[in-house]
């Protein structure tokens with residue numbers, strides 16, 4: 120894979136760029152108030168540019184850094200790449216930015232303890248985009264995550280986790296059949312070279328997963344391949360939950376009808392603001408995908424009904440949360456509902472649904488502590504009138 124990866128950017132790779140690019144602007148605007156220098160780290164930077172001329176993640180990040188520095192923000196970049204040929208390109212490309220972009224030819228796993236040290240004095244955004252799961256040792260990444268608990272610094276992570284590759288790698292490591300059954304195959308989905316999933320021991324898989332929970336899943340003959348992939352994605356995100364109270368993932372598919380995604384973008388944060396921003400950005404990414412699959416070049420949007428928004432169902436779901444947890448702030452209603460509806464509704468939809476409930480919606484009514492219908496996230500809500 121490595122020799123051809125940077126020839127041209129694949130359509131599904133563009134989703135991670137979109138999400139990274141759109142997230143960085145509001146992210147920097149928020150964290151600058153933490154009054155610490157900001158460091159954006161690209162752990163698997165690549166050459167910076169694809170052969171077809173498309174920008175790689177280092178150029179996307181640099182654009183944001185330059186713009187922010189022009190606005191007086193103390194922000195730098197650290198780009199790590201282990202392969203010499205890609206590193207040379209990266210180094211040349213970053214030459215004009217050498218005052219604020221550091222580049223190192225190194226394996227990022229050997230650099231993690233240094234990064235953990237930097238997290239003591241910096242606000243850190245970590246972007247981890249390896250080819251596959253082999254380069255993603257959870258236990259080593261956890262050193263940085265641990266730093267969060269110790270120093271109270273802000274460290275967010277956005278990573279590309281190839282959960283389908285993980286399932287196949289896990290099966291091979293247990294000397295089991297890793298071929299996906301024909302009924303689960305969807306054209307070009309099965310393009311992972313066999314060499315990329317070979318050569319791992321179960322112990323090495325434990326290190327990548329951060330535990331041995333994966334074994335029960337991959338050997339479960341009652342689960343289809345797609346179900347195993349989903350379960351592994353869920354359990355991996357749960358491991359990250361030990362360090363990040365809020366962890367979400369976005370499955371990036373090449374085609375809608377594919378049963379398993381190409382990869383999952385996993386995002387971890389400690390801040391509700393981060394998750395609300397990411398929800399809206401991943402909502403937009405998902406909309407783009409649905410439009411390209413079901414609307415582009417067609418007279419009507421032909422998306423399946425389960426992909427349509429249903430504000431009535433959504434509003435009733437929010438009402439249930441409020442009646443169960445009352446009194447509860449609007450922020451916690453949003454956070455609770457996002458577990459179920461992540462990237463399916465925008466934060467504006469949450470506000471609209473709650474506003475409708477405050478006015479009365481299909482026989483349901485809630486009340487705000489202030490008695491107002493125009494409220495902010497800190498406002499307490501209940502199905503009973505406040506005294």
Ligand SMILES: C[S@@+](CC[C@H](N)C(=O)[O-])C[C@H]1O[C@@H](n2cnc3c(N)ncnc32)[C@H](O)[C@@H]1O
Pocket residue numbers: 124162163164165166167168174175176177199200201202205225226227228248249250254
């Ligand atoms: C998927 S590509 C990254 C693409 C890049 N994020 C972009 O959008 O332009 C993975 C890159 O990470 C590098 N890499 C893989 N494992 C690494 C490691 N442990 N440390 C540093 N670089 C690594 C590979 O050589 C490759 O250039």
